[in-house]
Amino acid sequence: MTEYGIKKQTTNNRRKTDLNLVFRKMLMMGMAMLLLITSVVFALTPRAHAQQADIGNHWAKQQLQAWMEKGFISGYADGTFRPNQPITRAEWMKLVNRLFGYDKQGDTFFVDVHATDWFSSDVSAAARAGYISGYADGTMRPNHSLTREEAAVILSRLGQLRDDIAAADRFTDSIAAWSRGSVGAVAVAGLMSGYPDGTFSPANPLTRAEAVVTLERLLAFRTEFAASKPQIPRDIDEAGIYGPTSGSETIKGDLTISKPGVTLQNTVITGNLTLAKSIGEGDISLQGITVQGELQIYGGGINSIYVTDSNVHSAIVDKEDGKVRVAATGSTTIALTTLQSAAVLEEKELTGSGFESVNLSRHIPAQSVVQLSGEYDEVRVDASGIQLVLKTGHIETLEISESVTDTIVELAAGTTIGTAIIYGKVTFTGSGKVQVKKGPGLTSSGFFYFGGSAPDPKPEQPPDVIRIDHEPESIVISRLGATLPITLTAQWSDGASSDITSKAAWSSDDEAIATVEEGVVTALGVGTTEIVAEYGNRTARIPVTVDNVSDAHKVLVSADSVSPEAGAANAVHFVVKRSNDSIDTDFSGMKKVTVTGVSEAPDGSFGSWDEAPISGMEAETQLLFDKGEATASLSLHHATSQTLAFTVEDAANQAADLMITPKASSAAQLIIETEPSGAVDEQELAIQPVIRIADAYGNLANASNAVTAAVSRGSATLSGTTEVNAVNGVAAFTDLLLTGADMEVILSFTSPGLSETDSSPFPVNPFTSGRGTVDEPYVIMTAKQLDNVRNNLSAHFILGEDIHLNPAPDHSGSGWLPIGTLENAFTGKLDGDGHTVYGLTMNRPASLIAGLFGSMTGDAKIFNIGLEDVNVIGTFNVGALVGFMQGGSIEDAYAEGRVESRGASQYTGGLVGRMGRDTVISRSYANTHTIGSLGVGGLVGVNEGTIIQSYAAGKVNSNFQEVGGLVGINLYAIRQSYALTDIEGATQFIGGLVGHNKGMISDTYAAGSINSAGISSIGGLIGFDALPGLLARSFYDQEKTGQNDSFKGTPLTSAQMKEQVSYTGWDFDTVWGINTNNYPYLRWQQP
Structure with a gap:
């Protein structure tokens, strides 16, 4: 000792x-x-x-x-x-x-x-x-x-x-x-x-x-309320946490815990601490306590009593069924522990002394099992017929008292006993080691007897095992690597029962399918086998089935509706299944669920996922899965078939695709699908508007509402079919027309019960196309567009087709109003592009200018244009094409019809009334009946510019003077031109080509009749020539004109006039041409 x-x-x-x-x-x-x-x-x-x-x-x-x-x-x-x-x-x-x-x-x-x-x-x-x-x-x-x-x-x-x-x-x-x-x-x-x-x-x-x-x-x-709380009750009969979170509280005397689920912390008990029987199999946690008396343990389960960071003077364990575990952890020290029943004592993560001295009292029932794990200073055994198992660790000193009989000490592999002092009868088993064995009970047989006497050859036998029960009856393991415990209970011949799980011999019929260790089965392969448990003379066989079922193998997805209304909440259901198609009830908690394939609605929105807006084709949310199932709300805005793919976090495979085809909800708005544009004054819109009746997300609604168009901004007037009934939600206009040029027009569209919608602003162009520039001239297609030139005098124009002025835009009941005035003349360009203006009519006998154009000036130019069916009446400066050319040029133009000036009129011409300085007319002609008084010509009334390669035909009438078949008065130059005009009337200064000449004339001829009773200055070519020295290479048909003057042009017979040889010095290669028995013509006249 x-x-x-x-x-x-x-x-x-x-x-x-x-x-x-x-x-x-x-x-x-x-x-x-x-x-x-x-x-x-x-x-x-x-x-x-x-x-x-x-x-x-x-x-x-x-x-x-x-x-x-x-x-x-x-x-x-x-x-x-x-x-x-x-x-x-x-x-x-x-x-x-x-x-x-x-x-x-x-x-x-x-x-x-x-x-x-x-x-x-x-x-x-x-x-x-x-x-x-x-x-x-x-x-x-x-x-x-x-x-x-x-x-x-x-x-x-x-x-x-x-x-x-x-x-x-x-x-x-x-x-x-x-x-x-x-x-x-x-x-x-x-x-x-x-x-x-x-x-x-x-x-x-x-x-x-x-x-x-x-x-x-x-x-x-x-x-x-920690300070004001009442002291810890002496009888803790409610689950909860007792004791301060910091510091400590002292209980003077005894304390009893009578209910499970209690944590007692930071408490000093001066008396005894009792864990009552009523705790049953429940858990108790003692943390940071000091027991100065005795810790008495009568309740608790096989994993239930924790003593952490505590100091206990002595402890007694007396659980009726012996199924209790006491674990010492942290800095815990228990000086003396007395067991009066079976128990499990365990030291874990220990920094203190743990169980220092343990006494297995004689009150422990026979056949009880005491298990120890940890480092023990002293263990004394006073109990007979029990089994002491050292599962892990070391016992420094084990003492078997002399009253002990039939006790077994089992030493697990790796365990040791420093010194075993044997006084009683004990058997050591297991692979553990006893380093020193001594005492009077030690014998060579491995049995130790008190007093060293020989063993009884027929020792008293314990009761027999009559049956082994196992729980569960059979085992099904659904995945490889998983484990499942088996509890083995022996039924004894004396009516007792005991847990023999750790004592039985375990084996597997097929370890490729399942193995077993101390009752814990581990699945290794798919199939069936049996686990065998042997104890005493009894054997139990437990069927085992292993199926390699994978969890969360697939996800099934469905929706309450596969054709919901756009924007409506639609419940989407998820079911997670194992590989054997059973619902994975272990799949629970918050999981990220992603949906892809969401289509964008016409208004740019997508919808919502689990009540959160979707911003693109993919969205995610966290869903709470409960036993493999979850539901989320999905709202889709686009009324079209959408194939959606769902991915669930932790699921092995993506969920099957789900096609949902939302249908448009009720009509909620008007949407302009095609904007109106291409508006030209008095013409149908080039691009007619198309209106969609849509739901709140822009989906086309199946509606037949009437949709009405109107002008909401601008001065133009809308005509055509302005109300259209929608067909399948689409209202298409076909003949809307706007009258009145306008820089900005907005059309509004309305339908009963829906909000108005407006078009984008667009102009009503005065011309069919173009921008009025050199490269992009305005294109004129109608009489009104031609009339609108007066509002754009400096622009460039081109005729897109022939123009008919009958009826023509009427101005004050006098027919056509000339374009351009003397003060505000036309300065742009007009390209007729070979087209003709028909039916020019005007009756303005008091006007100072008359013609399609009243006046032109500067660099203005009119070319490639013809006028037919002309009927123009004016007083001064009267011509079919232009009244007064103050500047500019005319090229490749002609006029046919009637041109007349009335009263004391001046300057009337078949094409132009008056030409100012630096003006030019080329490659043009007039075939008109021209009537006037002073200064009347078949082509031009008075010329201060240049006329080249042009001619006149038709008829000229005058009641006064200065009348010519081509020009009435010439003040500058006429070259390479001719007149076939018949002249009637007039009093003086009457000539087949020019009535009164004060300019240059060359390479010209006249071959029209002169029927006049004039009193003086009548000539076959020129009536009166003020500058005879400026006339060259010019001729007239003396037979046709009836004249024979020789100082104002060379007279020739009709036959001579039709011979090229008569026209010495003329350019018949590029300018003139002549056919047999015909007068010369200008080559540009030939196609």
């Missing part, structure tokens, strides 16, 4: 924990807990300090913002917090553990929690802390939403509240009996409240916002 005492002292000195150090550690733990509280996050995303977009109007905005600013919680990567999204049980446990510093893990096993799961450590710590437990089926359901009544029970435990069933009567809805007391307690404490309708809604999921608010209230409750 002296040797034992010396070793004991040495070991104690080596492993002893200073009591002051314990207190310092407890203080540091409290401080660390406070630090933890200030750093809690949901651990969902790293955006802890971002302002979340969806909490602006939330009822919990203040608390949520405060927690985010402190870094307690955070939102999602898309900038949302989703306050109304349910919180899962795993997320809740993670948050509570961080808030209250629960980081010690236990050994409680749940079938749906695997070591690789992110939440496994939090589930283990939560179960050990005692504020949450699993379900009766052995599951924890970590991915399920936490209900409000579950939250109430947990808050009640964390707040150490007593049940208050009566207080729950304030709520109008039904509350389950198991949670009713806790609901009432948290309501009275102000930790949770009901809804405005008087309900508590216990089964509803607790939202993320509610989780923050309730835990904030709990923190405040624990902090504010």
Whole structure:
């Protein structure tokens, strides 16, 4: 005993924990807990300090913002917090553990929690802390939403509240009996409240916002009321957490815990601490306690009693069925532990001395099994007929007392006993080692007998095993690598039963399919086999089926409607299935679900996914899956077939495509599909408008509404079919016409019950096309467009087709009004492009200018144009094409018809009334009946410019003087031109070519008749020549004209006039041509 005492002292000195150090550690733990509280996050995303977009109007905005600013919680990567999204049980446990510093893990096993799961450590710590437990089926359901009544029970435990069933009567809805007391307690404490309708809604999921608010209230409750709380009750009969979070509280005398689910912390008990039998198989956690008396353990289960960072003077374990485990962790020291029943003692993650001395008392029932794991200084065995199993670790000294008989000590592989002192009868088994064996009970046979006497050759036999029961009856494992435990129970001949799971010999008929170790079956291959368990003379065979079923193998997707109305909410349902086509009921929690293939509506929108707007062809959201199923709301805006692909996070395969074809909703708006344009005054629109009757998203509605067009801005007048009935939602206009040129016109479109819509502004052009420039001249297609030249005198024009002026735009009842005045003359360009203007009619006997154009000047030019059916009446400056050419030129132009000036008129010509200086007429002619008084010519009345390669035919009448077949008065130059005009009347200055000449004339001839009773100055070519020296190579037909003067042109016979040889010096190569028995002609006359 002296040797034992010396070793004991040495070991104690080596492993002893200073009591002051314990207190310092407890203080540091409290401080660390406070630090933890200030750093809690949901651990969902790293955006802890971002302002979340969806909490602006939330009822919990203040608390949520405060927690985010402190870094307690955070939102999602898309900038949302989703306050109304349910919180899962795993997320809740993670948050509570961080808030209250629960980081010690236990050994409680749940079938749906695997070591690789992110939440496994939090589930283990939560179960050990005692504020949450699993379900009766052995599951924890970590991915399920936490209900409000579950939250109430947990808050009640964390707040150490007593049940208050009566207080729950304030709520109008039904509350389950198991949670009713806790609901009432948290309501009275102000930790949770009901809804405005008087309900508590216990089964509803607790939202993320509610989780923050309730835990904030709990923190405040624990902090504010800790000092005012009553002392820990002497009989703790409600689950919860007792004792201060920091420092310590002292209980003078004894303390009893009579209900499971209790955590006792930071408490000094001067008397005994009793864990009552009524705890049953429940869990108890002792953290940072000191028991100066005795720790008495009468209740608890096989994984239930935790003693952490505690100091216990002595402990006694006496559980009726012997199924209790006591685990010492951290800095725990238990000086003396006495077992009066079977038990499991275990040291884990130990920094203290743990179980220093253990005594297996004689009161332990025979056939009991005591299991030890850890480092033990002293173990004394006083019990007979039991089995002591050292599963792991070392016993420094094992003493078998002399009263012991038939006890077995089993040493597992790797375990050791320093010294075994044998006084009684004991058998050692197993592969462990005993380093020193001594004592009077030691024999060579391996049995040890008290007093060294020989063994009884026929020792008393224990009862027989008559049956082995196993649970479950058979095993089905759905995936490779998964495990499932088997519990084996022996039924003895004396009526007793015992758990022999760890004692039986296990084997598998086919280890390629499944293996087994201490009752735990591991699936390795697909197929069936049997697990064999042997104990005593009994054998149990347990059928095993392994099917390599993969979880979350596929996702089925369906919708309430495959042809919903555009914009309507449509429920989309997801079902996650395993590879064997069963619903994967383990697939739960928040999952990212992505939809692609969304089509853009005509208005640019897409729709919404889970009530959030969709901004493109792809959208994602977080959906809560419950036992493999989830539903989300999908709204599509485009009324067209859309093949949608859905992807669910953690599912092995993408969901099958789903085709949805929304139909247009009711008519909501008018949309201009084709804008009106190409408007030309008094012409139908080149591009007629097309109007769509659409729903709110621009989809074509199946409507037949009448659509009416009108001018909403501008002076133009709209005509044509202005009201059109839509066909299948489309109203197409076909003959709208605008009258009146306008720089900006807007058409409005209306339909009963719908808002008006307006077209884009567009001009009503005065001309068919063009911009009035050299490169893009205005194109004239109508009489009105020709008339509109007067409003654009400096522009460039071209005729697009022949123009008919009958009827013509009428101005004051006098027919055509000449374009351009003496003060504001035409200065642009008009290209007839070979077209003809028909029916020019005007009756203006008092006008100073008359003709298609009244006056032109500057660089104005008129060319490639013809006038036919002319009937022009004026007084001064009268011509079919131009009244007065103040400047510019005329080329390749002609006129046919009647030109007349009345009264005391002056300057009348078949083509032009008067030509000013520097003007030119070339390659032009007039075949008109020209009537006037003074200065009348078949082509021009008076010429101050140049006439070249032009001619006149027809007839000229005058009642006065200065009348010529080509020009009445020539003041400058006439070259390479001729006249075939017949002249009647006049009094003097009458000539076949020119009546009165004061300019140059060359290469000309005249061959028209002169029928006049004039009294003087009548000539076959010139009537009166004021400058005879400027006349050259010019001739007249003396027979045709009836004249014979020889100083104002050379007279020739008709025959001579028709011979080229008569025209000495003329250019018959490029300018003139002559045919047999005909007068000369100008070559440009030939096609």
